[in-house]
């Protein structure tokens with residue numbers, strides 16, 4: 001996207017910017033201009049924290065946060081970036097300090113779930129720089145999701161600019177190298193215009209929020225027990241299971257809670273047609289290691305995980321053959337290792353699977369982390385933190 005001049009938005013009452021970063025002084029200047037012109041236009045206030053107004057050069061990991069105790073949960077940051085789509089065009093970017101927005105009561109996202117999102121991460125690396133992992137892949141996936149829901153495409157360059165801008169503006173919230181944490185990036189696209197008859201909205205909002213998250217495995221990888229959610233399907237055979245749309249997650253909340261209440265941190269879905277073949281976990285893909293095979297389900301109704309795609313690129317370099325096919329749940333007991341994979345934790349080893357009244361143990365020692373899972377996990381983490389070369393050019397430096 002072309003760089004656009006900083007200007008004041010009447011509707012969003014934010015600071016609009018395009019392409020490049022604004023330093024603290026530039027941001028403050030724009031905020032003052034925004035404040036001066038919006039007083040007559042809108043009732044909202046800028047919430048400008050002292051750290052926004054006074055900062056000059058910010059460094060990763062310098063916010064007064066106890067990085068070691070971070071979880072995977074919402075943490076407020078300085079700002080998010082927002083765009084509006086109207087009359088066939090995207091607006092310039094608008095940095096917003098408030099974590100609230102005015103949304104029309106008839107917005108299609110609220111009534112009909114016209115909404116999709118992404119999840120990716122930025123890391124403070126060994127060399128002191130901050131890198132984002134595979135944002136281009138998230139952009140492509142968001143386009144697949146938005147197309148499925150009749151929403152406009154967020155152009156890849158706009159998506160990448162948005163992600164880099166919001167990380168740059170919140171760089172001091174990136175957990176420091178060595179803490180094991182990362183900055184979680186959540187792009188969200190939704191129909192913000194009103195429609196009461198079922199139809200696509202005339203207006204859309206795209207925003208990117210960031211928050212620091214902790215290292216899930218503070219004491220190293222540890223295996224979990226998964227629960228097969230037999231009474232529920234994650235998605236319909238020709239539904240939206242392969243798109244990252246809010247509706248899929250709304251449908252998963254109940255089965256997910258039921259699993260957790262029984263003490264199982266993750267739940268596994270079977271295919272919606274036969275209830276026999278493995279689909280995926282609630283928020284991650286399924287990976288099985290059987291001899292020298294890296295097995296992962298082939299199904300039209302699962303989400304194409306970017307972590308899984310990365311692991312499938314690494315697997316052959318470790319002597320594994322990648323096999324994508326239907327996997328019968330009965331086959332789990334023959335596997336040497338099972339893992340859930342996704343952005344949040346890269347790999348979660350699964351050592352037991354509860355299927356009806358059966359407890360399936362995976363591998364020789366159900367309390368140990370499988371060597372292949374451990375190796376794949378270590379390799380991805382090392383690339384993310386620039387401790388090892390990035391042979392596939394997965395990471396992009398935030399300048």
Ligand SMILES: Cc1ncc(COP(=O)(O)O)c(C=O)c1O
Nearest residue numbers: 283284285303305306307342343
């Ligand atoms: C349903 C589902 N499957 C798989 C994944 C893993 O995808 P990724 O590796 O891109 O995070 C996620 C997480 O985004 C998910 O929600």
